[in-house]
Amino acid sequence: MSHTEFDIQSLKGVAQDNRQVKPGYLFAALQGEHSDGRDYIDDALERGATVVLADKSVELPETSNAILIIDDEPRKTFSHIVAEFYKEQPKHILAVGGTNGKTSVAYFVNQLWTALGKKSFYYGTISGTMTTLPPVLMHEMLAQLSEDGVTHVALEASSQGLEQYRMDGVRVNIAAFTSFSQDHLDYHVSMDAYLAAKLRLFSDLLADDGVAVLNADIPEYEPLLSICQARGVRVLSYGEKGEDVKLVSRQIAENAQDIKIEIAGQVYAVSLPLVGQFQVMNALCALACVLAQDSNNAEKLTKLLGTLEPVPGRLQVITNGGLHAYVDYAHTPDALENVLDALRSHTKGRLLCVFGCGGDRDTTKRKVMGEIVSRLADVAIVTDDNPRSENPAAIRKEILSQMDSEAHEIADRHEAIEFAVQQMNQNDILLVAGKGHEQGQTFDGVTHPFDDVCEVNNALRSVV
Structure with missing residues (x-):
């Protein structure tokens, strides 16, 4: 059945999470990266779903009175149904x-x-x-x-x-x-x-x-x-x-x-x-x-x-006692290179950079980002940045493989930021890259509170 063959406004709600389904809802049984909505159709029906949207591999139980909508692109169709439902x-x-x-x-x-x-x-x-x-x-x-x-x-x-x-x-x-x-x-x-x-x-x-x-x-x-x-x-x-x-x-x-x-x-x-x-x-x-x-x-x-304010964590400047540091979300090679180039133009002394690369993400950019920082920063400190399920030391090793021997490796991000600030002289600029506005550091599925802006502020106050 096509979604045009039933009255969308007769639905009580729409959901792609079976746990959100209530009587009279449409349930979209979509395949995801980590779960498959088709596995939860029976549960959605028990919760009262009256319409199920799925691909052609799905059949409803013979005892079900729910409407089954088969679609080659169920994700796309679901989005349009949702738009029509909310209007x-x-x-x-x-x-x-x-x-x-x-x-x-x-x-x-x-x-x-x-x-x-x-x-x-x-x-x-x-x-x-x-x-x-x-x-x-x-x-x-x-x-x-x-x-x-x-x-x-x-x-x-x-x-x-x-x-x-x-x-x-x-x-x-x-x-x-x-x-x-x-x-x-x-x-x-x-x-x-x-x-x-x-x-x-x-x-x-x-x-x-x-x-x-x-x-x-x-x-x-x-x-x-x-x-x-x-x-x-x-x-x-x-x-x-x-x-x-x-x-x-x-x-x-x-x-x-x-x-x-x-x-x-x-x-x-x-x-x-x-x-x-x-x-x-x-x-x-x-x-x-x-x-x-x-x-x-x-x-x-x-x-x-002339009145624009920057996004929190996007080249956010932090100053104390004549020392200047910037926190930025740059976590791609292009963004990191752009930010370092930008800060070089404003740097009278040395340019320092604290950075890392995320785990469970594109691994090919690690060496590239290491090379960029090695080339554009005067002092480079490699640290952890959301290793997630990966071995943090292995990520740092990949980054360091394209850096010169003078690069510093400090696993603990708090200690890396403190170390960088302690190396600063007047006219130096520090960039802490990767997190920006983010408020946590993720290891093995657990996110621990962490704020680059707060860390930099505290480190600057401790040396002034």
């Missing part, structure tokens, strides 16, 4: 895709919308445990926001979320793409598959009358542009090669950058209170996203760029 969504929804910069762009857009008087909301990496929520939680949230009068929402679109159809059914009318580099190959296996997942935001999710905001300075711009042009979707481009929001110049200042931006032939000067070329690009992307639906406000919006 209401805020009028303006932005989804930001790309490897690095999603959080900053969405966070900046939320600030700009709020400053313009819009009732706005952000959800993404720093909001909870998942960058992109599963369908039921996503649409529960959107429906509640709509009921609360929120009109503008900025979301992050992760590659896993896109591949698993979590955002299908979300009425995206602005889609942005920031950057593309190696990450999540433990899940996607190849860079081609990783990119294909990200492109779905523009080929499948963005509304026909929506706007695509694209980084004109990256190789992926052309394939993205081709997708949008084939669909007739309006495109705004940004960057040094951008046609709509063009970076004219950039000068480094004290904990800031003086930039000039050209929009529709008019050049605007901005003192951007952020560090790094990549943050300039994130700010330009955010600006273009807001201009997509508010093109007459360029002068006001460029002035508002």
Whole structure:
């Protein structure tokens, strides 16, 4: 049976977790990485499920009166059923895709919308445990926001979320793409598959009358542009090669950058209170996203760029007694290199870096990140960063294999940060990379409280 052959509004609820099923619910029996929903169909039926959505391998017990919907793409279909069940969504929804910069762009857009008087909301990496929520939680949230009068929402679109159809059914009318580099190959296996997942935001999710905001300075711009042009979707481009929001110049200042931006032939000067070329690009992307639906406000919006606050844990500066340290979420080779390059421009003395690599994740980036830090930092300290189920020493060994002999190995992250701060002199800068806003360190399935910002603060106070 097709899902169009029964009244979705007659359902009492929808669930893909059998434990959430109540009488009158639809249960989606979906295969996951760690569990298989098909194994819980009987339990869902006992709990009162009246509709089961599954693939063609499923048959219901002869004694069941439930409706069985067979679908070749049950995940995708489930997301659309959930969207139809909850119905209401805020009028303006932005989804930001790309490897690095999603959080900053969405966070900046939320600030700009709020400053313009819009009732706005952000959800993404720093909001909870998942960058992109599963369908039921996503649409529960959107429906509640709509009921609360929120009109503008900025979301992050992760590659896993896109591949698993979590955002299908979300009425995206602005889609942005920031950057593309190696990450999540433990899940996607190849860079081609990783990119294909990200492109779905523009080929499948963005509304026909929506706007695509694209980084004109990256190789992926052309394939993205081709997708949008084939669909007739309006495109705004940004960057040094951008046609709509063009970076004219950039000068480094004290904990800031003086930039000039050209929009529709008019050049605007901005003192951007952020560090790094990549943050300039994130700010330009955010600006273009807001201009997509508010093109007459360029002068006001460029002035508002000067008020932007960074995302917690994204090049978050911590100072004490003349010593300067930064905490950043950089956990991919590209992000780590960008952050180190950015801080080098502001470093009068030595650049120190504390970092590690996560366990149960893409192993191929460990040696690459080790080489990057060895090349770009003056003092490198390799430590643990969420080893999860892996042997922490083995992870550190992989990282160190591409580093020079002067690199320090300190397993305990608390001790590594203390050691780094103790090595600092005036004019040095310390980067603690990998965790950013995160509040824990995970070993063998147990997450222990840990906050890089607090650790750095405490270490700086102890030496001043």
